[in-house]
Amino acid sequence: MEFPSLKSWFEGDEHYPFIIAGPCSAESEEQVLAIAAFLKSTGYVNIFRAGIWKPRTRPGTFNGVGVKALKWLQRVQSEYNLKVTVEVASPKHIEACLKHGIDVLWIGARTVSNPFSVEEISHALRGVDIPVLIKNPLNPDIDLWHGAVERVYAAGIKRIAAVHRGFSPFERTLYRNMPKWEIPIELRQRIQNLPVICDPSHISGRADLVPGISQKALDLMMDGLMIEVHSNPSEALSDSAQQLNFDQFRSLMTSLIIRKPTIDDKGFLNQLEELRNQIDSIDFQLIELVASRMNISEKMGKYKFKNNVAVLQMERWMEILQTRTEHGTLRDMEPAFIEKLMTLLHQESIRIQTAILDNLKTTGDHWSEEE
Numbered sequence: 001m002e003f004p005s006l007k008s009w010f011e012g013d014e015h016y017p018f019i020i021a022g023p024c025s026a027e028s029e030e031q032v033l034a035i036a037a038f039l040k041s042t043g044y045v046n047i048f049r050a051g052i053w054k055p056r057t058r059p060g061t062f063n064g065v066g067v068k069a070l071k072w073l074q075r076v077q078s079e080y081n082l083k084v085t086v087e088v089a090s091p092k093h094i095e096a097c098l099k100h101g102i103d104v105l106w107i108g109a110r111t112v113s114n115p116f117s118v119e120e121i122s123h124a125l126r127g128v129d130i131p132v133l134i135k136n137p138l139n140p141d142i143d144l145w146h147g148a149v150e151r152v153y154a155a156g157i158k159r160i161a162a163v164h165r166g167f168s169p170f171e172r173t174l175y176r177n178m179p180k181w182e183i184p185i186e187l188r189q190r191i192q193n194l195p196v197i198c199d200p201s202h203i204s205g206r207a208d209l210v211p212g213i214s215q216k217a218l219d220l221m222m223d224g225l226m227i228e229v230h231s232n233p234s235e236a237l238s239d240s241a242q243q244l245n246f247d248q249f250r251s252l253m254t255s256l257i258i259r260k261p262t263i264d265d266k267g268f269l270n271q272l273e274e275l276r277n278q279i280d281s282i283d284f285q286l287i288e289l290v291a292s293r294m295n296i297s298e299k300m301g302k303y304k305f306k307n308n309v310a311v312l313q314m315e316r317w318m319e320i321l322q323t324r325t326e327h328g329t330l331r332d333m334e335p336a337f338i339e340k341l342m343t344l345l346h347q348e349s350i351r352i353q354t355a356i357l358d359n360l361k362t363t364g365d366h367w368s369e370e371e
């Protein structure tokens with residue numbers, strides 16, 4: 001598979017990093033035009049984004065203004081000379097976008113999670129020459145993401161970029177979506193020269209975390225950023241916590257440190273560096289998991305206090321050791337290593353529970369179910 005670089009998508013587009021920015025959702029004509037006017041004035045933006053059909057996890061939340069916003073986006077094109085992109089989830093959406101001359105389409109995480117939908121969309125794209133952004137699926141299944149790129153490519157679309165927006169965590173983590181950087185890195189190893197853009201807004205879930213994720217993406221030589229920007233984030237009808245206001249966007253753009261890709265590695269890091277980046281990402285996930293484990297230990301400490309149960313229970317500990325070393329063996333790990341690791345975790349858990357117990361005893365506090 002051969003993919004043209006982002007720079008060659010549109011004539012005269014030489015910016016690096018490639019910046020896609022705009023509100024999570026188009027809300028009104030005034031809002032769309034005000035944000036477009038600002039973004040144009042910064043000189044950093046290649047493409048203006050706005051969702052008009054919003055795929056919501058829960059019903060009853062704002063689900064977009066629909067086709068009427070396509071006219072507002074046409075004004076963005078003609079008045080601000082910006083390219084525009086919209087999320088599409090069905091052949092009907094594609095038809096409406098093509099009718100209105102939308103420049104770029106994007107397929108959202110929820111849609112990419114379903115191969116039936118991706119197949120339908122690919123079918124509708126046959127014979128159309130339009131760039132398509134493909135977000136990663138909600139779950140960290142690289143084959144699903146890879147498969148979506150292959151399906152769209154097979155429809156004859158060559159201008160494709162993958163968008164890394166993180167993966168739904170099974171536990172609450174610092175980020176709304178776990179970055180799992182090892183996955184976009186592996187995708188880039190599998191599909192050489194596929195442009196990869198990072199969406200730090202959906203990874204972060206919080207405006208203050210967006211700069212750190214953006215810089216990390218550039219350090220990993222991603223080709224661009226897709227950032228949510230709103231004229232008044234606190235009033236936004238969707239994703240209000242993660243959208244940047246105008247000042248935040250401008251200061252992010254001026255503070256990013258840009259490492260130019262070297263010419264001979266065509267923008268890819270050397271293998272050792274890629275492997276280190278994968279290890280870094282996995283270590284952060286380990287810490288998140290350990291934090292979840294410690295949280296549960298804390299709850300156990302309170303429960304044991306309430307029910308007058310001893311902190312250390314030998315039988316339970318023996319069972320933990322046995323089942324974990326058995327599982328470790330299945331994954332080719334030395335039992336002695338697993339034993340050391342579990343001992344360390346167990347000791348910390350005992351320390352936390354004992355501290356809670358001491359604290360509850362001295363304060364005379366009683367943990368109640370409502371807490």
Ligand code: PEP
Pocket residue numbers: 024025051055107108109110135165202
């Ligand atoms: C969005 O970009 O507003 C969006 C809905 O993103 P995702 O599909 O990544 O959740």
Ligand code: MN
Pocket residue numbers: 024025228238239
């Ligand atoms: Mn959003």
